[in-house]
Amino acid sequence: MKTLIAALSLVAVSECLAVSPETAAMAVNQLGLDLHRQMPKRGNLCLSPYSIQSALAMTYLGASGVTQEEMMRVLHFPADKEKLGKSFAALNQSLNKAQQTSARYDAPAKALQLHVANRLFGQLGYEFRKPFLSGVQDHFSAPLRPMNFRKDPGNARAEINGWVAEQTRDRIRDLIPRAGVTNATRLVLVNALYFKAAWSAEFALEATHPKPFYINGGNEVVNVPTMNNYKYMSYHRGRGFQAVTLPYIGDELHFLLIVPDSLNGFASVEQTLTPKILLACANARERPVILHLPKFKITPPTVPLGKVLQTMGLTTAFDKPRGSADFDAMAPKKPGDYLCISEVFHKTFLELDEKGTEAAAATAVAEDTGGGGGYQEPEKPIEIKADRPFIFAIQHAASGACLFLGRVNDPR
Numbered sequence: 265m266k267t268l269i270a271a272l273s274l275v276a277v278s279e280c281l282a283v284s285p286e287t288a289a290m291a292v293n294q295l296g297l298d299l300h301r302q303m304p305k306r307g308n309l310c311l312s313p314y315s316i317q318s319a320l321a322m323t324y325l326g327a328s329g330v331t332q333e334e335m336m337r338v339l340h341f342p343a344d345k346e347k348l349g350k351s352f353a354a355l356n357q358s359l360n361k362a363q364q365t366s367a368r369y370d371a372p373a374k375a376l377q378l379h380v381a382n383r384l385f386g387q388l389g390y391e392f393r394k395p396f397l398s399g400v401q402d403h404f405s406a407p408l409r410p411m412n413f414r415k416d417p418g419n420a421r422a423e424i425n426g427w428v429a430e431q432t433r434d435r436i437r438d439l440i441p442r443a444g445v446t447n448a449t450r451l452v453l454v455n456a457l458y459f460k461a462a463w464s465a466e467f468a469l470e471a472t473h474p475k476p477f478y479i480n481g482g483n484e485v486v487n488v489p490t491m492n493n494y495k496y497m498s499y500h501r502g503r504g505f506q507a508v509t510l511p512y513i514g515d516e517l518h519f520l521l522i523v524p525d526s527l528n529g530f531a532s533v534e535q536t537l538t539p540k541i542l543l544a545c546a547n548a549r550e551r552p553v554i555l556h557l558p559k560f561k562i563t564p565p566t567v568p569l570g571k572v573l574q575t576m577g578l579t580t581a582f583d584k585p586r587g588s589a590d591f592d593a594m595a596p597k598k599p600g601d602y603l604c605i606s607e608v609f610h611k612t613f614l615e616l617d618e619k620g621t622e623a624a625a626a627t628a629v630a631e632d633t634g635g636g637g638g639y640q641e642p643e644k645p646i647e648i649k650a651d652r653p654f655i656f657a658i659q660h661a662a663s664g665a666c667l668f669l670g671r672v673n674d675p676r
Contacts, residue, residue: 285355287348289665291340292317292355293539296669301534302572306480310562310612310670312625316569318382318455319627321352322406323581323605325399326594331580338578349403355665356380356405362516362660376461376514381431382406385424385452387413392451396594406453413449421445424452428626431456435613435624441566444630450603451594451631459658459667461512462620467491467557469618477558478652479674481528488558488675490651491618497555499646500548505533506648507545508553512620515661519621520545521557522655523648530653530671542657543664552645558675561615569608581605583634591631606632614658614668623658623668 296313303309317339324335325345335341341348363378384400386392388410400406411420421440428439435458445452475490498518500507504525509518522545524533574582582605583589589604590597597603607630614623650672658668 283350283354285351285358285663285665287342287351288317288321288355289660289663290539291321291348292665293542293669294340295320296666297537297539297542298576299569299572300669300671302575305531306673308560308562308564308670308672308674310564310614310623310668311567311610312457312612312623312627312668314665314667315455315457315625315627316608316610318352318380318404319453319608319629321348322382322384322400322404322453322455323591323594323629323631325349325403326393326396326591326603327581328592328597329590330588331590332593334578334580338573338576345399349399353403355660355663358662359660362514376512376517377458378461378517379431379456379458381456383427383454384408385411385420385454387411387450390450390595392595393593400453411452413445414447417445417447417449420449424454424628428454428456428628432458432613432624432626433460435622436611436626439566439611439626440609440628440630444607444609444628446632448632449606449630450633453629453631454626456624456626457667458624459517460620460622461514461517464511464513464515465493465495466620467493467618472559472618475556475558476651477675478527481530481653486674486676490556490558492554492556494552494554494645496550497553498545498548499551499553500545502533502541502545503536504529506646507548508555508648509545509548509659509661510555511661517667518546518659518661519616520657520659520666521555521648521650522657523650524652524654527652530655534655534671537655539664542659542666546659546661546664554645554647556647556649556651558650558672559617560672560675562670562672563613564611566609566611569610570605573608586634589634594631601633603631604634606630612668612670614670621658625668 474487498509580588591603657666
C-alpha cells in the first residue's frame with residue numbers, strides 16, 4: 265500500500281470593512297447645531313460639539329432600553345453601538361493624523377497641537393460591567409480611574425479638575441463646580457480637548473486696524489481690531505450668507521467663517537444651517553477673497569447642559585420620571601440602586617489673532633445613583649466683511665466635524 269501524504273492549508277479571510285468617521289462627524293455637527301439654537305441668543309457663544317458628543321457617546325455605550333432609544337434619537341446616534349464607537353475611533357485617528365501631517369511643516373513651534381484625552385473616574389469597588397469598560401477603552405482609549413466619591417467627593421472633584429487642566433494646558437480650570445459631584449456620584453465620564461495652530465498664511469500685523477462692528481445686528485456700532493487678508497480661500501455662497509475657510513498649517517483643519525448677508529440676518533442663517541451645509545462649506549472650491557475678520561477671545565464659565573438636553577428630549581437619562589433611567593449596560597440596575605445622569609458640565613476657551621488660534625474644551629458627564637477643479641479666476645475678488653454677528657467653527661476638513669462651533673456678537 266502506497267503512502268499518501270496530503271497537506272491542507274487553510275486561509276481564514278475575515279470581512280474587512282473600512283470604518284468611516286462620517287457617522288460620528290454627522291452626529292457631532294447635528295448636536296452642535298441643535299445646542300446652538302437652544303442657547304441664549306445674545307452674547308458670544310463657544311461650544312465644542314466634538315467634546316460633548318465624545319463624552320455622551322461613551323455614556324451611550326452603557327445605555328439600555330428606553331434610555332438608549334432616547335439617546336439615539338436626541339443625540340443622532342445609530343442603534344449599533346459598535347458602529348458608533350468605531351466611527352469615533354476612526355475620527356480620532358484622523359485627528360491624530362492631522363497633527364502628524366502638520367509636524368512636517370515649518371518649525372515645531374508652528375506645528376498644529378491637537379490633544380484629545382478621555383477618562384472614566386469611577387467609584388472604587390462599584391459593579392461596572394466589563395463589556396462597557398472594554399468598549400470605552402477600545403473605542404475612546406478611556407481607562408478607568410478608581411475614586412472614592414462616597415468618602416471624599418471634594419477631593420475627587422479636585423483630582424478630576426486637575427486632570428482636565430493638565431490635559432488642556434491649563435486653559436480649562438475648575439470644569440466641575442462645587443457640589444458638581446457628591447457622595448452619590450458613582451461615575452464621571454470626561455473628554456478633554458486642546459487645540460493650537462498657526463494659520464497656513466498668517467495675517468500681517470501691520471494690516472490690523474480698528475474697523476466698525478455692528479453689535480447684535482446694528483443696535484450698537486463699535487470699533488474693534490480687525491485683521492485683513494487677500495488670498496485664495498475656499499468660498500461657499502449659501503442662502504443668505506457667505507462662508508470661507510482659513511486653513512491651519514498642514515491644511516487638515518481650518519477655521520470656518522459664516523457671515524450673514526444682512527446686518528440682522530444672523531437668526532435666520534442659524535436656523536437654516538445643517539450638517540450637510542457645514543460639510544459643503546468644508547469642501548468649497550477656492551476663490552480670491554478680501555477678508556476683514558476681527559480678533560476675538562471667548563472665555564465663558566462652565567455651562568451646565570442638563571436642562572438644555574432635557575428640553576431637547578433627553579429625559580429618562582436624567583431619571584425623569586423617577587426610576588426611568590436605564591444604564592444597565594453600564595452597571596446592573598437594581599431596585600433603589602441604579603445609575604442616571606446628574607449633570608453634563610461643559611467649558612471652552614478660544615482665542616483668535618493674526619498668528620492663529622488656540623482653543624480648549626472639556627466635558628464631564630456625571631452619573632449618580634438614583635432612585636472643485638476647472639475654475640477660472642473672476643475679474644474681481646470677493647470681499648467679505650465680518651463686521652456683524654457671525655458664526656464660526658474649527659473644522660476637520662476631511663469629515664467636516666466641528667471641534668468647536670460658536671457665534672460672535674461682540675468681538676470685545
